[in-house]
Amino acid sequence: MKASNNNAVWNEVPKSLSIIIGTPPWASWWAYLGYGFIILGFLYSARKFELGRQRKNVLIKENQLRAEAAELQARAIQAENDRKTKELEEARQLQLSMLPKELPKLPNLDIAVYMKTATEVGGDYYDFHLGLDGNLTVVLGDATGHGLKAGTMVTSVKSLFNSYADNNDIAATFNEMTKCIKKMHFEKLFMSFTMLKINGSKLMMSAGGMPPVYLYRSNHDSAEEHVFQGMPLGTLENFPYEEKELSLNKNDVILLTSDGLPELENENNEQYGYKRLRNKFEEFAKHEPDKIIEFLNQDGNAWLNGKEPDDDITFVVIKVK
The missing domain is CATH 3.60.40.10 (PPM-type phosphatase domain)
Incomplete structure (x- = not known):
């Protein structure tokens, strides 16, 4: 590289200048590795959240089924008790009629x-x-x-x-x-x-x-x-x-x-x-x-x-x- 001063005198021996443009930190391999970990963490959290939501829904459904089964059992027991009560009353009336x-x-x-x-x-x-x-x-x-x-x-x-x-x-x-x-x-x-x-x-x-x-x-x-x-x-x-x-x-x-x-x-x-x-x-x-x-x-x-x-x-x- 050659240059002159204000008196128009140029340098006799050229000078050289090297400019190195490096990779920015956000584009480095370790940055991308961090990005990868962040994405994986997000995906893991999303998956964990989804699995938790599904388990919660399964528990809710199971509780509903248990409640329905308990209600059906209670109805069956009540129906059996009503049948026995009716049978006992019929037996009592039959006995007394004799x-x-x-x-x-x-x-x-x-x-x-x-x-x-x-x-x-x-x-x-x-x-x-x-x-x-x-x-x-x-x-x-x-x-x-x-x-x-x-x-x-x-x-x-x-x-x-x-x-x-x-x-x-x-x-x-x-x-x-x-x-x-x-x-x-x-x-x-x-x-x-x-x-x-x-x-x-x-x-x-x-x-x-x-x-x-x-x-x-x-x-x-x-x-x-x-x-x-x-x-x-x-x-x-x-x-x-x-x-x-x-x-x-x-x-x-x-x-x-x-x-x-x-x-x-x-x-x-x-x-x-x-x-x-x-x-x-x-x-x-x-x-x-x-x-x-x-x-x-x-x-x-x-x-x-x-x-x-x-x-x-x-x-x-x-x-x-």
């Missing part, structure tokens, strides 16, 4: 009855038949099972009782009823049964699978306990049922009961028991039949102390006038 609408009115006997059905209806049943000869037949039964199955057995036994009530041979009656029940092919359904026949001062009785018959003797001021070892109706044909014949006196009292009261359990899982039942009956027997039942119920409720009974409670009380 009971006599009126009690026999006899000059020498005072009769009172009581039945309380449990939440899950059992198969208690009582009935009366007054023959043309003045013979009074009294029965108390307890079908196995609960609900409509027990109601079906009660319906069948009532029909059979109406057919055989005039038969004075109790053992023969039981065996004829058993034969008929077995022909119906009820699966594991039986009927525990007590039958009394009262004609004047004569008492005939037998039972199969039932609690004892209690007989209060007024002249001794004590209660007898009559236990029968017979089988429930519908089990064994031609069973040798035991029969007892006794004499009744004025102010004697007969108590028939299902196992509902003696098998009541209190809050300590202790049963009311047959011994307590006999003692309480002996204590209350001087009263009229309806009062005897009232006092027995009061004692049973005191034993339960607020618990609900899980079986039917039934009494038939007959007092000789």
